[in-house]
Amino acid sequence: MRDEDKSKKQLIEEINLLRSRVADYQKYRQLNKRNSTWLEAEDLFLSLIAEALFGYYVIQDGKFHFVNPKLVEMFGYTLEEMLEKVSPLDIIHPHYRSVTAQNIKMRLEGLISSASYLIRGLKKDGTPLYLQVTGSHIIYRGRPAVHGNVLDITQQKDMEQALRESEAKFRAVVEDQTELVSRFRPDGIHTFVNENFCRYFGINQSDILGKTLWSAVPGENRKPFYLLVASLNQEKPTGDVQHFAPDSNGTPRWL
Structure with a gap:
């Protein structure tokens, strides 16, 4: 070897x-x-x-x-x-x-x-x-x-540094976006959200990172989102779906 x-x-x-x-x-x-x-x-x-x-x-x-x-x-x-x-x-x-x-x-x-x-x-x-x-x-x-x-x-060490720099560039770009930007795992657990996302839902980043908004959403309304995520792959890297999630007051917010 x-x-x-x-x-x-x-x-x-x-x-x-x-x-x-x-x-x-x-x-x-x-x-x-x-x-x-x-x-x-x-x-x-x-x-x-x-x-x-x-x-x-x-x-x-x-x-x-x-x-x-x-x-x-x-x-x-x-x-x-x-x-x-x-x-x-x-x-x-x-x-x-x-x-x-x-x-x-x-x-x-x-x-x-x-x-x-x-x-x-x-x-x-x-x-x-x-x-x-x-x-x-x-x-x-x-x-x-x-x-x-x-x-x-x-x-x-070089790979770790490149990853940190890539992460910093990503955050710098998405924080300037007017759109809501979030990054999450297939199970809906958020690993990143930008400031606009937090303002829209009336939360802080610490309130959502490592957690999911979908737990408060009825199961039938979560299904389209999970189906979309399950369908994504290298040949089909993007998709769209309409769904809602509650803000900090429980008010449904459509996305």
Whole structure:
């Protein structure tokens, strides 16, 4: 399965599985710390993590001691650059470097065992990224280190921003309309109404959002409206029907 075909939930499940394997690996190392065979276990684990579809890193002495191919690809550097020239803070947006450095320091000193946070990163070409980062304290080759994983959630954040902007534009347009404008689910529950709609029915937006006007309308008078909604589809996206709904005083209002 390609990386882009995997959902965030699937990636998180994979991360949790690998964390479990890391815990087993650390127990194994503690039991065999006087035996050089732990190096073989480490090599096995790192070969496994190299195939992961999320970024993975090991930080020690202020630099990367291990990065997997996904992390290299994520930031646009070569493997040699990541291990020899790029420091962990180089790939972090300047606004987040201080808090990132503090998080690394606290984990290295054992003040916190693990942390998970959202930060902005920077690719080699300067492109900003949204990153979900987790990290925890480990002993790597006999000395304290920090390891963890990185998820690139830039696309998700961009979609959320585009949705907010689209919603703002929609509201700006419909609030200037002289017509009554409402948006509702197939069951009649309103998710948006403009000011003219509120004035016409003598209500506030808070009175109607998440609710329906049709509950006070006799069932036989609701039927044409529901039939219209049920008939709408991609081939027939619009339609019209006449019906009434009560205002705040119970007076029927025809639409």
